Amino acid sequence: MSATRSDPETLSVLDRPNSYIGKTVPRPNLDRLLQGRGTYVSDIELPRMAHVVFLRSPHAHAKIMGIDVAAARRMPGVIAVVTGKELAVVITPWVGVLSHLKGLKSAPQSAIAVDRVCWQGEAVAAIVATSRAAAEDAAEYVAVQYEELEAATDMRTALDPATPVIHASLGDNLAFERIHEAGAVDQALAESDAVVEANFVFGRHTGVTLEPRSVVADWNAAEARLTIYQGTQAPHMVQNIAALHLGLRESQVRVVCKDVGGSFGIKVHIYADEMATYALAKLLRRPIKFVADRVESFNTDIHARDHRCKGKIGVKRDGTITAFEIDDLTGIGPYSMYPRTSAIEANQVVNLVGGPYTNKNYRARARVVFQNKNVMCQYRAVGHPIACSVTEGLVDLAALKIGMDPVEIRRRNLIADDAYPCASPSGLRFEQLSHHASLTKIVEMMDYQMLRAEQARLRKDGIFRGIGIASFIEVTNPSAAFYGVGGARISSQDGVAVRLDAQGSVICQTSITEQGQGSESLTAQIVGSVLGVSMDRVRVILGDTDMTPYGGGTWASRGAGIGGEAALQATKVLRQNILDVAAAILQSSPAELDIVNNAVVSASDGAPRIELNELARIVYFRPDTLPPGIQPELMATRHFVPREYPFAFTNGVQAAWVEVDTDTGFVRLLRHWVVEDCGTIINPQLVDEQIRGGVVQGLGAALFEKCIYDDRGQLTNANMADYLVPMSGEMPDIDVGHVVSPTRESELGAKGAGEAGTAGTAAAVTNAVNDALTPFETIITEIPLTPRVILTALGKI
Amino acid sequence: MTAPVAISLSVNGERVEARILPRLNLADFLREHLKLTGTHLGCEHGVCGACTVRVGGEIVRSCLMLAVQASGTAVETIEGLSDSGEIADLQAAFRDRNALQCGFCTPGMLMAAQDLLREKHMPSRDEIREHLSGNYCRCTGYQAIVDAVEMTARSRVESDA
Numbered sequence: 001m002s003a004t005r006s007d008p009e010t011l012s013v014l015d016r017p018n019s020y021i022g023k024t025v026p027r028p029n030l031d032r033l034l035q036g037r038g039t040y041v042s043d044i045e046l047p048r049m050a051h052v053v054f055l056r057s058p059h060a061h062a063k064i065m066g067i068d069v070a071a072a073r074r075m076p077g078v079i080a081v082v083t084g085k086e087l088a089v090v091i092t093p094w095v096g097v098l099s100h101l102k103g104l105k106s107a108p109q110s111a112i113a114v115d116r117v118c119w120q121g122e123a124v125a126a127i128v129a130t131s132r133a134a135a136e137d138a139a140e141y142v143a144v145q146y147e148e149l150e151a152a153t154d155m156r157t158a159l160d161p162a163t164p165v166i167h168a169s170l171g172d173n174l175a176f177e178r179i180h181e182a183g184a185v186d187q188a189l190a191e192s193d194a195v196v197e198a199n200f201v202f203g204r205h206t207g208v209t210l211e212p213r214s215v216v217a218d219w220n221a222a223e224a225r226l227t228i229y230q231g232t233q234a235p236h237m238v239q240n241i242a243a244l245h246l247g248l249r250e251s252q253v254r255v256v257c258k259d260v261g262g263s264f265g266i267k268v269h270i271y272a273d274e275m276a277t278y279a280l281a282k283l284l285r286r287p288i289k290f291v292a293d294r295v296e297s298f299n300t301d302i303h304a305r306d307h308r309c310k311g312k313i314g315v316k317r318d319g320t321i322t323a324f325e326i327d328d329l330t331g332i333g334p335y336s337m338y339p340r341t342s343a344i345e346a347n348q349v350v351n352l353v354g355g356p357y358t359n360k361n362y363r364a365r366a367r368v369v370f371q372n373k374n375v376m377c378q379y380r381a382v383g384h385p386i387a388c389s390v391t392e393g394l395v396d397l398a399a400l401k402i403g404m405d406p407v408e409i410r411r412r413n414l415i416a417d418d419a420y421p422c423a424s425p426s427g428l429r430f431e432q433l434s435h436h437a438s439l440t441k442i443v444e445m446m447d448y449q450m451l452r453a454e455q456a457r458l459r460k461d462g463i464f465r466g467i468g469i470a471s472f473i474e475v476t477n478p479s480a481a482f483y484g485v486g487g488a489r490i491s492s493q494d495g496v497a498v499r500l501d502a503q504g505s506v507i508c509q510t511s512i513t514e515q516g517q518g519s520e521s522l523t524a525q526i527v528g529s530v531l532g533v534s535m536d537r538v539r540v541i542l543g544d545t546d547m548t549p550y551g552g553g554t555w556a557s558r559g560a561g562i563g564g565e566a567a568l569q570a571t572k573v574l575r576q577n578i579l580d581v582a583a584a585i586l587q588s589s590p591a592e593l594d595i596v597n598n599a600v601v602s603a604s605d606g607a608p609r610i611e612l613n614e615l616a617r618i619v620y621f622r623p624d625t626l627p628p629g630i631q632p633e634l635m636a637t638r639h640f641v642p643r644e645y646p647f648a649f650t651n652g653v654q655a656a657w658v659e660v661d662t663d664t665g666f667v668r669l670l671r672h673w674v675v676e677d678c679g680t681i682i683n684p685q686l687v688d689e690q691i692r693g694g695v696v697q698g699l700g701a702a703l704f705e706k707c708i709y710d711d712r713g714q715l716t717n718a719n720m721a722d723y724l725v726p727m728s729g730e731m732p733d734i735d736v737g738h739v740v741s742p743t744r745e746s747e748l749g750a751k752g753a754g755e756a757g758t759a760g761t762a763a764a765v766t767n768a769v770n771d772a773l774t775p776f777e778t779i780i781t782e783i784p785l786t787p788r789v790i791l792t793a794l795g796k797i
Numbered sequence: 798m799t800a801p802v803a804i805s806l807s808v809n810g811e812r813v814e815a816r817i818l819p820r821l822n823l824a825d826f827l828r829e830h831l832k833l834t835g836t837h838l839g840c841e842h843g844v845c846g847a848c849t850v851r852v853g854g855e856i857v858r859s860c861l862m863l864a865v866q867a868s869g870t871a872v873e874t875i876e877g878l879s880d881s882g883e884i885a886d887l888q889a890a891f892r893d894r895n896a897l898q899c900g901f902c903t904p905g906m907l908m909a910a911q912d913l914l915r916e917k918h919m920p921s922r923d924e925i926r927e928h929l930s931g932n933y934c935r936c937t938g939y940q941a942i943v944d945a946v947e948m949t950a951r952s953r954v955e956s957d958a
Contacts (some may be wrong), residue, residue, distance in 0.1 A: 026892050033900025034888040036835015036875035040901065043834040133820075210839045210847055210901040210935055261837070261901030262935045294840045516898030516936050689895050689941055696938030720844035720933070728939040729930035733922075757938075 001432045013572060013747065014680070017596050018534060020525035024685040025343035027521040032268035038259035041214035041231050042291045045576070049216065049287040050079050052280055053135035054273055055125040055142050056296060057117035060372040060713025061166070064115050064144060067125060072141040072312050077134030080284055081142060082126045084112035091279035094270075096336035098486030101343045104176040106336035107167035111276035117146075118166060118334030119374050120713055123273055126280055128288060131460075132551045151372035151713040155308065155331030157681045158369035159215045166334050175336055176343040176368040178232070180350050182425035183361030188323035190450035192314030196397040200390050202781040204306035207379055208725055211261020212292035213301060215274050217281035219457045224435045226253045228278060233268040233513055234553035239545045241270050241339060244277050259435030263515040264380040264697065265302050268555045270338045273300065276709030280782045298718035303707055304345065304379035306331050307386050311353075313394035314361075315753030319412040321402050324354040324362035326390060330368050333375035339488045342376055343368050348383025348475070351426045353391050355473040356435055356651065362425035372713045380697060382556075384474060384759035392470040392763040392779055396770065406767070407448060410439060414471060426472075431644075433651040434739040435471055438675040441737050442469075442653050451657060459775065465670070466772025468656040470763035473649050476557035476752025477743070481646035487611065492641050493628040494558075495549025496566040497526055498574045499635035502620045504598060504613030505537040506574075511551020517754060518686040519559045523567050525682055530571040531578075532757030533612065549637060557752020560682055561648060565746040566640040573636035581632040582615055590681050640746065648751040653677030654695070656768040662776070662794055665787030667703060667769055669732040676756045677739040680749035687753045688736045694757020695734050700726040702762040702783050804868035808833070809877030817864050823857075824865035827874060835875035835904045839933065846932030849905035850874050856912045863924040875904035884911050887949045896945035898936030906932045910946045918957075919950050 021431040032038050069081040093108040112123045125142050129135035150164045157163050158173040165172055189195050194499045216229040226248065232238050235255040243253045260267065277290040292300065292766050307330045309493045316323035328349050332342035346366040354362055370682070399409040414435035415422065423429050445464040448467070455465050508527050512519045524538040541547055551566075552558060579590040586593070586609050594603040599611045618625060619632045626632070642648060657671040681687050704724035708717045717723045742749025762783050770779055778793045791797045802818040808831060815830060824841075827833045827850070836859055839845035843861040844865065850859045851873040878884045884907055890896070897903045913920055913928040920928070925946045926939065933943065 027895065030892045030897065030900075031888070033897060033903055033908070034891055035879035036833075036837075036904040037879075038900055040834075040837070042838070043828075107894060133818075208933075208935060209901070210845060210933060211837070212839075259901075261839075262899045264935065294842065516900060518895075518898075626833075685895050689898065689937060690941050692938035693898065693936045694938075697935065719842060720840045721842065725933060725935070727930045727933060728926040728943065731926070731939050734938060735939050 001306055010191045013568065016532060018527060019529040021529050021682055022684065024683060025525065025535065027518050028524055029520065031407040032252055034692060040211055040259045040261050041216055041229050042211060044216045044229050046216065046218055046287040049289055050128050050130060051132040051135050052277055053127045053132060053139050054123035054292045055127060055139045056299065057113065057120060057122045058155065059117060059146055059148050060120045061149040062117050062146040063149060064113060064117065065147050066145040068143040069125065072127060072138040073136035074139055077130040078127065078138045079130065079139070080128045082128065082280060082283065084110050084114040084124065087112050087126070087283065088114060090246065090283050091275060095776050096338040096341050097174050098341050098483065098488055100486035101176060101341060101347060103576065104336065104343045105170050106175060109272060109338065111272050111279055116714050120373055120715060121296065121374055123276060126276055128280060128284060139750040142258035142584055144352065147782060152783065153371055153373060153709060155306065155329055155369050155371060158331060161797050164410040166372060174367060175332060175370055176346065178347060178350050179367045180362065180364045181425055184463065185325055185363040186778065187469040189314040192322045193317040194398065194401045195312060195314045196394065196401050197310065197312045197694060198393060198397060198779065198781045200311060200393060202305045202307045202386055203784050204303045205701050205707060206298065206301050206303045207264045209262035209264060209266050209268035211268060212275065212294065212297045213271065214291040215277050216287055216289045217278045217348055218287040219281040219285055221285045225250060226278060226282065228253065228255045230257060230274065230645045231267055231380045232253060233263050233555045234490065235513065235543055235545050236511065236550055236553065238491050241563060245275060246278060246282055254394035255545045256423060257513055260515040265378050265382070265555065269340060269377055271300065294720060295718050298707065298723060299374055299540045299715055302337060302377040302379060303374050304376055305386060305701065306376055307349070309386060309390050311390045311394050313398045315398040315402055317402055318520060319402065319409045321359045321413045324359060324394065325363045327351050328366040329372065331371040332368055333373050334370055335375055339376055340483060344378055345383045349387045351428055352383060352387035354475065355424050355428060356415065356471045357417050359413065362427050373709055374715065381755035381758035382692065383792045384472065384755065385687050385698060385701060385762045388470055388472045388760050389763040389766060392767060396767045407439065407443060410471055413689040414439065428649065429645055430649050431743055432741045433473065433649060434677045434741050435651055438651060438677060439738045440655045441739060442655050442673050442675040443736055445675070445737050446655050463659065464662055464772040465657065465659045466768040466770065468764040468766065468768025468771055470760040470767060471653045472652050472760035474557065474756045474759050475646035475647045477561035477642050477652050478556045478558060479642045479646045481765045482556065486489045491550060491552040494551035494563040494566050495637060495639040495641050496551055496563065496570040497635060500571045500574065500578060500616050502614065502616050504611060504616045505539065506531060507539050507541065508567065509541045509548045510563055510567060511548045511553065512559040513554040515554065516557060517554065518683060518692060519554055519563065521686060522560050522564055522682045524562055526567045527571045530568055531575050533598050537598060549639065557754040560750045561746065561752050562640055563643065564682065564750050565748045566638050568748050569638035569640060570636050573638060574634065577633045577636060578615065580620060580771065581630065582610060584627050584630045584665065585615065585618060586610060644745050648745065650676065650678050650751045650756060652756050652760065654764040656764040658765060658772060660769055660772040660790065665790035667785055669699065669730065669780060672732050672734045674734065674757065675739060676753065677741050678753040678756065679740065679742040679751040681738060681740060682750060690753045691757040692734045694755060695761050696726050696731055698758040698761025699731065699765065702765040702785060704784050706784050748788055802865055803882065804865055806867050809873055816912045819863065819865050821864045822860055823862040823864045823867050824859035827859060833874050833876050837901055837904060839901065843867040846909060847902055849908040849932065856908055873956060875907060878911065886952060887911060890945040890949045894941050894945040894948065896937060896941040902932060902934040906934065906942060914950055914953065919954050922947060
């Protein structure tokens with residue numbers, strides 16, 4: 001246990017007068033977005049800026065026999081038409097592997113395909129013109145000769161000898177395999193009173209950020225410097241990768257990230273078309289803008305969760321879970337994504353299955369295979385919805401088999417709240433979780449017994465309602481164990497610099513980024529509280545590699561827990577520095593002084609001594625009046641990364657109350673509850689809204705969202721009319737409750753909250769649908785739960 | 798492609814004359830020609846609602862309307878509604894309730910919400926959800942938006958009383 005926690009006998013820095021910690025305050029600077037005056041990348045225009053449109057392959061797998069660009073080059077407004085071969089002169093290919101994922105393999109990927117395309121939507125040429133419309137016009141005149149190759153699209157046959165190997169140099173289509181064995185599974189299953197098996201099927205879906213991926217890349221040939229304006233979650237990662245593949249030093253690349261129209265993990269990766277845009281800027285020596293349209297977003301934004309998982313659970317008559325066994329298969333497209341790789345999702349499934357429970361017997365296999373479909377990679381709550389659906393689906397099946405209530409079987413198997421620290425059978429280490437407190441709370445919130453009575457009453461009238469419960473754990477605050485140890489240059493530490501300006505306000509530069517979660521707000525709340533200034537005096541600067549300390553950014557639920565702690569520690573130093581100066585000015589001692597409401601006051605009675613703006617005036621303009629030997633440092637920088645635990649696990653439980661129309665197969669969401677434990681809550685409203693947004697994203701996956709491919713690898717629903725997302729009309733109100741177990745690894749005590757909502761939703765809804773359909777003796781283990789899936793299960797179609 | 802044609806319209810109360818290609822849609826005209834970038838493009842096929850503006854008092858998808866069709870009309874965008882103060886209370890409710898995260902849907906969402914509140918003084922939560930069901934928000938899960946619209950309706954009714 002780390003010893004950074006303050007003495008419990010004294011007030012922590014978070015308990016100071018007028019603290020903003022734990023308070024709902026509006027996020028700063030929202031008027032910009034409310035008035036339509038934000039700066040999203042799609043809004044940016046630079047002098048001499050040209051627009052790039054990518055011609056994309058209509059085939060899932062084909063050889064490029066020739067590209068004739070002559071006619072396109074003659075079109076009005078066209079500046080250049082660039083093929084993969086031509087672009088390869090300025091940018092090198094990459095391979096998406098990490099050394100800690102043993103055996104993971106992938107093939108070199110180019111910014112633009114050179115002699116072969118491996119999925120429908122891979123770029124084969126870039127058309128650069130004075131406007132996007134002109135570039136699109138010209139794209140029609142690029143003639144590409146393809147020789148179509150057989151496409152490997154079904155993950156179930158990817159490893160069959162008859163299936164074509166997508167990358168001959170790799171030998172087969174197996175990208176990664178992990179096998180894990182803990183305890184004595186066979187013996188445990190043999191000694192069980194019941195063993196239940198099921199095949200879980202998950203629809204491939206995607207993030208559908210409302211603002212598509214966008215980038216403006218500006219190469220200044222005279223400065224030999226590339227400025228990349230991009231809606232990214234990880235500016236320093238983009239800086240490193242762009243520099244590496246363009247043959248530049250990192251100092252020659254600046255990444256600026258202003259407003260971002262949604263990310264959810266979609267915008268944390270390096271995409272080939274974005275790399276191509278950087279390269280085109282360098283090649284053509286001018287600013288180039290790329291904004292994906294919606295069709296290419298569906299075809300090229302990473303997809304996720306395309307898994308088929310066989311699961312098995314053993315249980316005793318008293319409800320004791322004896323073992324979990326899973327065999328997971330996932331198809332990731334033709335390349336492992338760069339630089340985070342496409343093996344993490346399956347790896348997480350192996351890590352997380354069974355995680356909430358005391359059971360020690362666990363066997364898992366996960367296989368990750370290549371396909372000629374769009375790439376898959378990390379998307380909000382990576383792997384969690386799969387692991388949670390499998391685990392919680394199996395637990396409900398076991399309960400059904402032995403005739404036990406779903407709440408009761410969980411009570412009997414969840415790790416006790418006083419059993420921590422402990423570890424899971426997959427080796428995850430838990431510092432402090434609160435499964436039982438959370439379950440107790442949600443049962444109260446939803447009035448479980450009343451709902452059960454209502455369910456029984458309505459069933460007599462032919463109305464089929466169901467309750468679904470899903471306990472979950474969530475990975476947050478990742479240390480270097482996630483990526484750094486595997487060789488990726490993705491920072492797990494974050495930095496914050498705070499300084500007092502000449503009017504006594506605070507400027508805070510942080511390496512975490514904002515995509516609407518509230519990074520700016522939580523940073524200002526922490527700085528204001530620790531320093532003793534009002535939030536309107538704190539200006540937070542994020543998203544600029546020239547302007548902020550070096551750090552990871554915002555992903556994997558790390559902004560508050562890691563960036564927030566760095567802000568806290570930096571502000572403590574600034575506060576001490578200010579008190580040192582104040583003591584010199586006031587001929588007092590720092591211990592006798594405090595900072596409250598933008599002024600230095602006497603610690604004993606709160607009497608005002610000197611306003612911060614007056615102190616700043618003296619320091620910056622009349623340092624000659626300070627005592628000799630005093631050199632004020634009104635700027636402080638601190639960095640933070642968790643060291644004790646590789647991840648700060650959070651936990652929670654979700655419950656769904658649904659009604660299934662057995663004639664139409666429609667599922668109506670009546671109510672949804674979540675209790676979660678993210679440790680210290682900095683801003684309750686922001687946490688609740690992260691949870692709600694995450695739940696609705698999970699509801700989309702549970703009920704609607706699926707990228708539908710045909711067997712030739714054609715994505716057949718690449719538009720928002722055919723790919724359904726949750727809209728306000730179908731979504732329920734969501735009640736959110738909290739249990740608070742702060743992590744002791746930081747003084748702040750915050751863990752992440754961004755992904756908990758998405759982690760358990762599909763599991764809760766699927767369990768609720770199965771609960772509703774109990775009278776029909778059918779079990780559904782496939783999402784999305786479309787009317788077709790439900791009516792098929794009911795034998796009606 | 799045909800030759801540019803002249804259009805004349807009012808945008809946020811300002812007279813605008815322009816020569817544009819007939820194929821230019823209203824959203825691109827507002828964003829690229831007038832630099833009114835508050836009108837956002839999410840799908841460019843009329844599903845997501847991010848590009849919602851008011852034309853002649855009615856809300857429309859500006860990605861589905863040609864700019865030439867707007868000639869002779871009065872167009873209002875989020876910038877206009879913000880500057881006139883017409884939706885200041887709605888914007889404040891969105892801010893206080895955190896009814897926006899990334900903010901990309903927000904201009905269109907505000908347009909659609911104000912349209913409802915002009916039609917109906919005290920809509921039910923279901924009516925609010927129904928009226929906003931053509932505006933996609935990936936961040937919030939909608940509940941905070943419904944709350945903010947409901948709060949605004951209530952305070953407008955109370956201040957009218």
